Each structure stands twice: as C-alpha cells, then as structure tokens.
Amino acid sequence: MDNKEKQKERILRVSGVNVLKCMKCGKCSGTCPSYDEMDYHPHQFVYMVEKGEIEPLLKSKSIYKCLSCFACVERCPRGVEPAKIVEAIRLEVIRKQGENHLKPNQIPQLLDEDLPQQAIVSAFRKYSK
C-alpha cells in the first residue's frame, strides 16, 4: 500500500464511514448551512475520499467551516454521515506537529465578555490537538 492508499484507509477507519454507501444525491450539500463558505462541499468530501483524492481536502478551508451541526448526518438517505468524513480529514491535519489551527495565544483577542466557555472548548476540540 502506498501512502495515498494508507491515508484513505486511515480516513475511512477514523471516520467509521462507508463512502460506498453514497448514491451521489447531493442532499448533504443541499442541506449544509456552511455551503457558501466552503471550497469543497460535503458530497465532494465523500466522493473524493472514495477516489482517494485526499490532498486537496487537507488544504481545503471547508474543514474549518463545518459547524458540526449534524444536518447532513440527519438528512442523508443512505446513512453516510458526511460530517464524520470532514472531521476525520480535519484530524488528519491537526494531529500533525505544529498544525493546530487555533492556538492558545490567539484566544485573548477573540474573547468578549459574553462569549460562553462552550464556544472556546468546542473550538479547541475542533481546531487543535
């Protein structure tokens, strides 16, 4: 297995998603609230992982735009759970040394007096390891 295949295998294992269940209906992308802010869209994440084209997804800004709102998970007629693929791709990036997307020293300037702790811990869990 070359590195590309290993990476695909890892994404599939970490996400627990069977991308072959996708019937390419696009309901995930029809439902996604962050669609317009994304360069690659939920259905593309599923299809590109199926094809093993993971590199562009790792560089995609979409992985930081997903709201983890579970709308695509809820509405997918095949039970594919695209959000879990997006999460696995994001982890593939931020688990690497020095690749944290959100760093503690950025936090003070992002705070305001009403910002709930929930936002900070959620953002850290999503963006940093």
Place this chain on the structure above:
Amino acid sequence: MIFSYYPGCTLKTKAKELNFYAYQSAKALGIELQELPEWQCCGGTYPMAKDETATKLSSVRALTLARDLGNDLVTLCSACHNVLKQVNNDMQNDEKIASKANIYLQLKTPYHGETKVLHYLEVLRDCIGFEEIAKKVVNPLKGKKIAAYYGCLLLRPSKVMQMDNPENPRIIEDFIKAIGAEPVIYPFRNECCGGYLTMEDKALTQKKSNTVMGSAQEFGAEMITTACPLCLYNLRKNATEHDLPVIYFTELLAEALGVKED
C-alpha cells in the same frame, strides 16, 4: 424525584441564569437536582472520530458516577446533552470505544451505557408532564409570542438523541403553551446559528444567526427562547440585523411558576 445533574462549564460561568432558574423551577416542581461531584467539562462538542477515546472519558466518568448513584442524569446545556447522549450511545453500541474507555478508567464495574441521560426539557415533558406544569403556573405569560430555537444539538442526530421529531419538533412549543404563552413556529428553528464558528468566522455566524432571528421575527415572534448558551450568545450578539430578546427557557419557566428571583 431525584436526578443527578451535570451542569457543564458554561452554566457555572457565562450561563449562570440558565442554571439558577432551573434550580428554582425544579424546587417549585418537586424535583431535586443533585449536582454530580467532581464532574469535568464534556468538551463542548462530540468527538466523532472512532479512534478518539481520551476526549470521551470525562463524559464516561459523569455517566458512570450517575449509574453508581442510581440516578438518571439530567443536563441543561444543549451541548453537554448532545455529548453525553452520544458518548453514552458509543458505550452501549461501539464495543471498541467502550472497552478502551473501560480499560483507561479502570472501573470496578465496567460501564456500558446503563445511565439514562435526560435533557431538563425531557424531565418536564416525560417525568412531570406539561399538563401538570400548566396547573402549577401562577403567572401565565399570556399573549407573549415566543419562538423556540432548538439549534442543532438538542435534536440531532435524532437516532441517538431520541428526543423529538428532528425536523418538526414540538417539545419547546408544548412547553411554551404550558407556561401560558403562544409558540411561534418558523422554519429555521432547527437550523444552525453558526455555533463555535463565531470565533473563527464572524461573518458566517452573523449570516446564520440573522437568518434564524429574521425568520422568527417574520413569523411574528416577540421573543426567542433556547436551551443553549452558545445559541443565546450568537442570537444576541451576531443577529446584527434584528433585536428580539433571547431568553433561556428556564427563566421563562421560573417566571411562570412565580419563583423568579434575581
């Protein structure tokens, strides 16, 4: 009725009212919420990856604690509720995650999802009943048009949350009726407010929050109620084009029950 209670980090700090009025109302309704000793933050969002174990352990600890106390576990914050229910589901159904978590925690009795996790709203609906609550209302919020904002985390994924129809819920609307007010149904009540992206992308969050509040306003809402501190924050701060008041549902409950003290 005694329940174990998991408040979560935000309810101890920025969302004190959500917690405070929940206690007040619970007392009036004959419910005792016993805060779990030594609970830890759930992490705010459910770690979806199959190989994540450590990030689920704080939830497993809380769930195990409730089991050992012999109580159902009540949460109030939508995020905690979502994380605890999803982790509990993993402990029931994902043998790999469950066995890893049990090995880490070195529990005397391994945990396999025995605890029942309830949202405070489910306690109101299923353990007390909205009809009973309506009878105890002394200060009905007559004529108030209130829009329920569910957000994402309360209902989804519905197979795990098992709380209500994820696309046409009624639990908060029924609650609003019980306290004497008039629920406003609008289509964006279960669409995301922008969540934690407020830290990363204000513009996106503003767009989402404006859509939600705009839709509620369009349908005649005078107020929005929610169970989530982050939703409340986003709707208050990021729905820049509208200014409906946003209030925690527990505050409305305390007011209706006549037990609201500041």
Place this chain on the structure above:
Amino acid sequence: MQKIGVFVCWCGSNIAATVDVSAVSEALSHEPGVVYATNYQYMCSEAGQNTIKDAIKKYGLTGIVICSCSPRMHEATFRKTAAAAGLNPYMVEIANIREQCSWIHKDMATATEKAIILGKAAIAKVHLNAPLTASQSPVVKRALVIGGGIAGIQTALDIADAGFEVDIVEKSPTIGGKMSQLDKTFPTLDCAACILTPKMVDVAQHEKIKIYSYSEVEAVKGFVGNFEVTIRKKARYVNENVCTGCGLCTEKCPQKNVPNEFNLGMDKRRAIYIPFAQAVPKVATIDANYCMKLKTGKCGLCEKICTAGAIDYSQKDQLIEQKYGAIVVATGFNPIKLDNFEEYSYSQSPDVVTSLEFERITNAAGPTSGQLLRPSDGKHPHTIVFVQCVGSRDTSGCGKPYCSKICCMYTAKHAMLTREKYPDTDVYVFYIDVRTPGKNFDEFYRRAAEEYGVHYIKGMVGKVAPKADGKLMVQASDLISNEQLHIDADMVVLATAIEPDKSARPLATMLTASMDTNDFFTEAHPKLRPVESPTAGIFLSGTCQGPKDIPETVSQAGAAAAKVIGLLAKDTLTANPCVAHSDEMMCNGCSSCEKVCPYGAITYVDKEFRMPDRTVAIRRVAVVNEAVCQGCGACTVACPSGAMDLKGFSNSQIMAEVDAICK
C-alpha cells in the same frame, strides 16, 4: 433389497469441470444395492432420459439416484422419466452435486469427495423409499380477487372472459383503486378515468363477476383448488340492491365536515357519500364515524328523503362463506407517511403536497375542478419545485430501501402538463437519477426537458422553509454546477415513496403466502414464476408484488389471470403424496402437532382400541387430512412421541442420509 441405478450428470462443464464424474459413478457403483452406475453429459436431455429408462427396464431397477442439479430444477423431469419406464416416481432421489457442490467448490478432489458423499446419502434414502400414490382432489371453478384497483379489475375481467366465476372483494365502497384518482396517464397522456371507467362498467355488467364492495377477507381455510373464504361485508347502512345512486342524500346530509379521502382530505364530503361520480357500484355509503343518526340517534334526514327507501340504519356486518379454486391478491399500494421527512415541511405548509395530491389538484373532478391552484390561498402558483425520491432508495431507516419506480415518469408528466397549461410557470425537478426504462418513456421525459422547458436539476432538496409571505424557500444542491440553490417557490410537490397497502400483511398470514421485508408479496420465482406466490393456488397481481406502473400492472394482471384459468380449467388436481401421517398406536393425543400445523390439516378423533387384555379403550389420536397437508413437516418435529412422520421424508430416511454422510 432395492436394486438401485445411479446416474451422474456432467451438466456440460457445470459439474464436470469441478467434479470428477467418472470417479463418482465408479465409487457409487460399489454401494450396497447399486446394480448399475453411469455418467452422461446431459442427463436431462432426451438421450440422457432414455439411458435412465433403458436401465430401469434392463436391470429391473426398483429405485434410482440422479446426481445432478437441484431437485427444484429437474426432480419433476426425472420423476416423469421413471414413471414412463414403469417405476413409481417417488422411487427417484436427487443428489444435488451442482448448486451444493460443483458451483461452490474450486478444488476438484474436495468437490469429488463431497459429490460421492451426497450420492451415498441419496442411495441410503432410496433403500427406505416406498412407492407413493398421489391422490386427486376436485377444483372449485371459481376465483377470488382481493382488491378492486386496475390490477384486480383486469385479472377479474380476463378470468371471467374465459368463462369462470370471479368474485372481487374491495374494502372501499367502490372499485377503481388508485387509478381512479389519477388525472392523465403516461406516456400517452390519456385521461385515467376515460380508460378506467369503461373497465369498471364491464366488471359491473359481467355476468360472471360479482363485486363485494366495502368488504374484507376475514378468514381463509383450505388449499389450492379448494379454498374456503369468509368475507366480511361491512354495514354501509344502505341497501345496495335498492339504492339507485341518485345522490340526493349526499347533497342533503347536514354533516358536511367529513374529510374526503378520495381527494386525500383536501376537501370535505358528507357523512353519506358516493366516492365519485363513476363509482361502481354506484350506491351510497354511510360513514358511521360521522353520521349523526348512528352516533346520537338524531337526524335521519337521508331516510326521509330517499325515494327508493334504501337507507337502513339497522344494517349489520354480514359474513359470507364462499369456496374458491384460486385466489388472486391485488391489494395495491399507498404513498408512505411523511413524518420522517419534515425537512420538506409537508405538515408545516399546505402548499407542500404529495404527487398523488397534485394529481387530485390537476384533476377536473378534483377539489379545484382541475385548476392548478395552491391549497393555501387558491392562487395560481408561478414556481413549482418537484422533489424526486422522497422516501425511496432510503437505507437510513427513515424511508424505503427500494426505488418506487413510478415517480420519475409521473413527475415528468406533472411537469410537462403544468408547462403546457400554464406556460408562465417555472418548473424545477430535482432528481438523483432519472429512471425511464419503458417503451416511449425516455422520449417522454426528454420531451418534458427539451420541448416544455422543465428545469431538470441533478441534486437533492435539503430543506423547504415556509416564509411569512407565503413563499416556500427551497434549499437544494445543483451537483453539476456545484452550487447550493435557493429557490422561492409557490408550491413543492414531493414524489413520495409507495408502500404495500397495510391490509397486505394480515392477508399474507391468512393465505400463508410469503412476503419480503418490505411487505411486498414474494413471487414463486423472480423470473420464471413472477405472478405466482410460492403457496399453491395464490396468485399476485399489481403492486402488491412490487412497485409498478399501469402498463406493467395490466400485463401482470393478465398473466395472473392466465395462471388462474390454467388452474380452473382442470377438473382435479394431483396432490403431493409426501404428506404427514400419524401412527395411531404411538400417538398420545397431546395436540402438539395440531397447534403447529399452519394449514389446519390435523384434527383429533376418539378411537376404540383393543387392549392386550381384550378390553376396549377409547383413545384420542391425531388424524391428518391428506388433501390439506402441504408436507411442511412442522408436526413431525413437534410430535414428542415420534408418532407423526412424513411420507417420502420419514425420520428414518433422514437419519439414514445423515448416517451415510457421517460414515
């Protein structure tokens, strides 16, 4: 000792490529009782069968073993061969060395060894076989059709035209089914009523057909050729022999607020009603859930104004017993409930409708008299979005895993007719795939896109959000242009998945007919016996077997009728002699067998027995009705004393096979 012949088939290369057939015939030739063993390229061919016949005669064989394909394939063939050579057909045993051996093994040595063992088991069984004689039972020359939609109507007409009596049992007050609710039919766009109602009239006027409308099948007993059916004729509180169908009562009844199911609840009817103008039989029915007279004793207006004197508030349900030779299931379909698809706001906006509701809205006899007006405000919609596959092809647990098959075509029809009648209307169709594999079907769909300007968009709608101004915000993906669309629509039409009628499941239990996990009736063979249930004498017509459009339903209805005619044309049926029988000396009268028998073939009798001391004792023992028994063997397993046994598959025969395999 039997004299046994063994015949090993190569099945071309199907068996011979994996099994050393010569080694098999050679090995089996040494088995006790085997006097002749051979192998041949195609044992089922005429030459192969002649080899068998010649050997039977030449060696005086008393039993034969064929090592070949599954008995489902050729057991009947080889039994006929044996009979032609004067051997009792039940002295033939098949060792399945194809499906159960050559097709599933790769290694020749292993496969050959297994084939020999299977052959030995069959030889062991033949040693214990006894000649069996099939009994004959008479055929009742009358058919029952359950369901009066287009499937039931066509089947009934075809059977009746062949000269046999047919009864149709229809649970609603009129026959006609779903087709009577449709507006136009694809791909020729002829009006459904224009082609259906003449057939309904034919049914009503056919001297061989009797319609039991507003009736349901209550119980089924018996077996192929001889079913005994109880039909519940529900009280309609109107004497249907007297009612002239003038409709006066349906105009004067003061209870005006009953949801009209014919228009899917989009308008109201009275408590006494005739579903639609061309109803057959055209008689009124009183809805007991809404009639004031029946509920409170007050009113009675319809009785006063009925000049024919047809109203009878004291009418009761009636049970009718009737015998039939064959039963055809034609119970049809319904659109699924949309509770799991509220992202489309079906229950949150009256302007989100199902496709069947859209049919009624565009139908001249519908709630808007055929004007395309949206339900909320009665205004003409200018933008309509059609959503395909709502609940179809859904494995998430919210919908149905199968393709509903008819939606692509009726949506093309709706879109095309809308554009034709209202060219100022923008029509969007969101699709996953467009599936149009029928004669002139794809041409029809392409016409909608190319000539009528229907916007076909490859993508799915994610959310329909009603807006305060009455519009519907449709959020969807366009996968070709890779963008998310937001369309302000006036109406949204959901191509809702279809499912078998709820009455099908209890009916299947009554008929002991099998169903799949989706509650569609299973056919005896998906390709070669598509209109027969595996249960003898039960036939399938229309969507009860799977989603179908009208052309396909009518073809299948005719096919089912042909099968029924073939059955009813016989005077007697040869029964399966492999039935259960009870050794009354061993039976202890415990009733275990009676309880497990799915066919009701076992009864108990008190019988006198001479005891060793010359006294007479009366004992309760089981008796099998051989005409009813289907030979399933459930009783032989349940019997604690070993009294119950199956002819042709006795416990000792099966143990002999097991012993041979384990040796």
